[in-house]
Amino acid sequence: MEPATRGLKQSASERRLMSAIRKRGGGCWLRPRGALLVTVALALSAVLAACDREANPTPDEPEVTVLAPTPSATAVPxxxxxxxxxxxxxxxxxxxxxxxxxxxxxxxxxxxxxxxxxxxxxxxxxxxxxxxxxxxxxxxxxxxxxxxxxxxxxxxxxxxxxxxxxxxxxxxxxxxxxxxxxxxxxxxxxxxxxxxxxxxxxxxxxxxxxxxxxxxxxxxxxxxxxxxxxxxxxxxxxxxxxxxxxxxxxxxxxxxxxxxxxxxxxxxxxxxxxxxxxxxxxxxxxxxxxxxxxxxxxxxxxxxxxxxxxxxxxxxxxxxxxxxxxxxxxxxxxxxDRWEAISEEVDGITVNSYYPVGGLASAQTALSYTTGSLGVFNRIFGHYPYRELDVVPLPTTAFGMEHAGLLGLAASFYTEAGGGFGIATPHEVAHQWFFNLIGNDQPDEPWLDESLANYAVYLYYEAVDWPQMQTAVLENVFRYRYDAARNLGIDRPVSGAVVGFDQSNYINIIYSKGPLFLHAMRERIGDEAFFAALLDYVQSFRYGIAYAGDLLDVFRGHSSTPIDDLIAFWIYGE
Ligand SMILES: [Zn+2]
Incomplete structure (x- = not known):
């Protein structure tokens, strides 16, 4: 079956989006706000407060010896x-x-x-x-x-x-x-x-x-x-x-x-x-x-x-x-009480696209990208098992937000000409696999779902045969921002907890360098092994939780050539 978006041409709004991406160097969905100092200050004060509390318990603190969780020999929290x-x-x-x-x-x-x-x-x-x-x-x-x-x-x-x-x-x-x-x-x-x-x-x-x-x-x-x-x-x-x-x-x-x-x-x-x-x-x-x-x-x-x-x-x-x-x-x-909805079915799944007054055209764009990417990902990652997927405009300052069985896109997309649907929608749809079906420790290993979800945007444009967008995603969303991080001296390994990043390099590393690692992996092990590994990963950890080592082991298992140098270079910075 042809993907639902086959024949979808780059609209004027998409051209504006891509031109904006080229100028700005990214269609990120978490806009950096330069809150580095605040973040560091907060982190430091939290650590200091914690240390202080431990060293100098105040008389106000209740006696809790009996109730305090006691680590047993076999289970250490x-x-x-x-x-x-x-x-x-x-x-x-x-x-x-x-x-x-x-x-x-x-x-x-x-x-x-x-x-x-x-x-x-x-x-x-x-x-x-x-x-x-x-x-x-x-x-x-x-x-x-x-x-x-x-x-x-x-x-x-x-x-x-x-x-x-x-x-x-x-x-x-x-x-x-x-x-x-x-x-x-x-x-x-x-x-x-x-x-x-x-x-x-x-x-x-x-x-x-x-x-x-x-x-x-x-x-x-x-x-x-x-x-x-x-x-x-x-x-x-x-x-x-x-x-x-x-x-x-x-x-x-x-x-x-x-x-x-x-x-x-x-x-x-x-x-x-x-x-x-x-x-x-x-x-x-x-x-x-x-x-x-x-x-x-x-x-x-x-x-x-x-x-x-x-x-x-x-x-x-x-x-x-x-x-x-x-x-x-x-x-x-x-x-x-502010939304209406339009719906469409893809592969037996009902997709409902909700919109505020005046947002019908945007809801149709969101619906088109959602059904299109859902159809593509059903084939690449294995079938989405639920009957329903909802797309809603959320009052978020990010570009989108993933929830189980539902994706939120920035409400501003529905009122601004152009919007940012072309990148955010396939990204959030991919989270139905890399977040919902396969859970991960988002605070400690943010790259595991985010880098996969962002690389999926590239896979979507590849699958629907839209080479201009495919190139734009690879060059302008991934490479440009990774190069920018290197030029600014803020490059770092992909691996690591969110608290170890600051908002100046989080997007460049997690949303750009991470996908480039996956692209390098694909070039090294070949398309057949790469796509077999993705499918295997989803099937093996479906409804469970995966850690970075699990994904890397799946790649190792499907590769006929050594890949540890790639992992060391991109993920752990060794
Ligand atoms: Zn995401």
Missing amino acids: ATFTPEPTAPPPTPTQVAQPVEDPPPFPTPDIDLTDYTVYSETLLEAYAEEAALLPDAPHYFIQVRLLPGEVPSLEGVQRVRVTNQEETRLNELYFRLYPNLPAYEGAAEVSRALVDGKVATVGYLFDGTAVFIPLEGGLAPGAATDVTLWFRATLPTQVNAGTAGAGLYGFVGGVYDLAGFYPTLAVYDHRGWDLDAGASFGDSLFSDTGFYQVELTVPEALAVVASGSTLAQEPNDDGTTVWRIAAGPVRSFYAAVT
């Missing part, structure tokens, strides 16, 4: 490894078990029932849900409360299965709204573990909570955790922060990422509780299943990860939206 940016967990606030009646009753739900997710997956993939019985299973009842300080109030039950080989003595949940980059606030007011009231301890300025497990959780065993939570939304988006396009109420759109307590990842280094940087992406989570009942004022509509199963009106002027999403990386919802 990552955060116990001394690192300048990750002080040992010191609970700063400990809530005692609360015996008051909960604000909402404990949801009555069968958390072992996975059948509902077959309604969100394409028929050919409907059985994949049952292959992941140990993935966390969330049931979230949450109410959106508009107002001067908009907020969300809710309760979630999570079935957590210990997928590790070691006993877990406590569980950690992330409260993303408390990350500086999200600029919001969140709290857990009450917890039950298997129906019994449990203690909640806060860590790292409330960005994580821990729930001690009486007797621990053996490998393979499951527990049922209920958390009552509340989160407030910022009402402005600060340029250049990771929160832009993630979380807040701006321009009439409630942008709801990471609003619920998200089970932290436990990996080879233990619990991962990184607070991330003020830029780049912060989310790191296991694939999970989500059944969500989101109650909003009846005038508002919800566009979310997964599929909406029902809308039920209440007597109080609100509507409950019943949504199922899974298996997905996380749950996201946008809520607004």
Whole structure:
């Protein structure tokens, strides 16, 4: 079948875009704001504050010896490894078990029932849900409360299965709204573990909570955790922060990422509780299943990860939206009364392109790039397994933002002539593979999803036989910016955590040098091995988490020629 975008000619707006890229040297979707000094100052003050707290505990700090997570011989949480940016967990606030009646009753739900997710997956993939019985299973009842300080109030039950080989003595949940980059606030007011009231301890300025497990959780065993939570939304988006396009109420759109307590990842280094940087992406989570009942004022509509199963009106002027999403990386919802939508089907997947008043032409452009790149990536990376993919305009200062089953593009694209759809759309579509299907530690290894997603833009233009754009992406987006980094003396290895970059070289290295590494790999091992490796990588780590070493090992496995010199040069700078 011919790709949907075959025959799509470079429009006047695209020519303007490419000319702008040539002049500016990049169509980046995270605009550098020259916040180097601020970033360094913040990082330094965070480290100093942490050191100070450790060295001079204040009398105000509660005694928490009993509740402090104790590393066992077999499981050492990552955060116990001394690192300048990750002080040992010191609970700063400990809530005692609360015996008051909960604000909402404990949801009555069968958390072992996975059948509902077959309604969100394409028929050919409907059985994949049952292959992941140990993935966390969330049931979230949450109410959106508009107002001067908009907020969300809710309760979630999570079935957590210990997928590790070691006993877990406590569980950690992330409260993303408390990350500086999200600029919001969140709290857990009450917890039950298997129906019994449990203690909640806060860590790292409330960005994580821990729930001690009486007797621990053996490998393979499951527990049922209920958390009552509340989160407030910022009402402005600060340029250049990771929160832009993630979380807040701006321009009439409630942008709801990471609003619920998200089970932290436990990996080879233990619990991962990184607070991330003020830029780049912060989310790191296991694939999970989500059944969500989101109650909003009846005038508002919800566009979310997964599929909406029902809308039920209440007597109080609100509507409950019943949504199922899974298996997905996380749950996201946008809520607004300002959008209309157009739709198109590609490879059995319904793509919905939402737009504000006056944005129909832009929505058609976004739809065309989305269906086109989805069709191409289905063939290169393996089929997108879900029934639906949504494209929404988000009030972000970045060019786009990836969510599970949904991509956000800058709302400004829909009002400015030209927009930046040509680069941002295929990039965000590729994140459905390199972020959603295959998770990675975004704060620690940002290149793993971003460099692949950006190289995918080149692959898209190659596949639809649009050589001018293909050359423009390779030369102007990748090479020009990498050369600029070298000329400015800010070149560095691709590998490394976001906190080790600053906004002056993050884009040049992660979005340009990283893709050039992949291009060099392709030239070294040949097209056949390269594309076989990409497919193998997606199939091997589908619904899981991959680390840089995993991708590099897949390339090694498919190459008949040595590649370690390439890896050393581009990735590790050796
Ligand atoms: Zn990206």
